[in-house]
Amino acid sequence: MTVHQIQIHVENIKCGGCEKSIVKGLSAIDGLSNIVIDRDLQMVSVTADESQRDAIAAKLKSMGYPEYGSVSGLDAGLANAKSFVSCAIGRVS
Numbered sequence: 001m002t003v004h005q006i007q008i009h010v011e012n013i014k015c016g017g018c019e020k021s022i023v024k025g026l027s028a029i030d031g032l033s034n035i036v037i038d039r040d041l042q043m044v045s046v047t048a049d050e051s052q053r054d055a056i057a058a059k060l061k062s063m064g065y066p067e068y069g070s071v072s073g074l075d076a077g078l079a080n081a082k083s084f085v086s087c088a089i090g091r092v093s
Contacts, residue, residue, distance in 0.1 A: 017091030
């Protein structure tokens with residue numbers, strides 16, 4: 001197991017509520033630490049085993065924060081809508 005910093009460039013991070021939702025969602029994945037969100041760069045960084053990258057990207061996408069350029073058209077609209085819900089949950093939790 002090789003643990004190192006994984007960075008994923010995502011879409012739709014708009015506010016602190018988004019950041020809180022992302023941290024909470026990713027915290028559910030075993031073996032992750034040092035979750036850092038850079039809203040300006042739209043970057044999510046975590047310390048994890050490289051083999052977990054796909055699971056991390058899938059979790060982010062399921063919450064409305066797909067990897068940059070990975071969705072388009074209707075899928076992009078759905079991801080944006082999901083991110084609004086995640087954002088709202090993050091703001092009230």
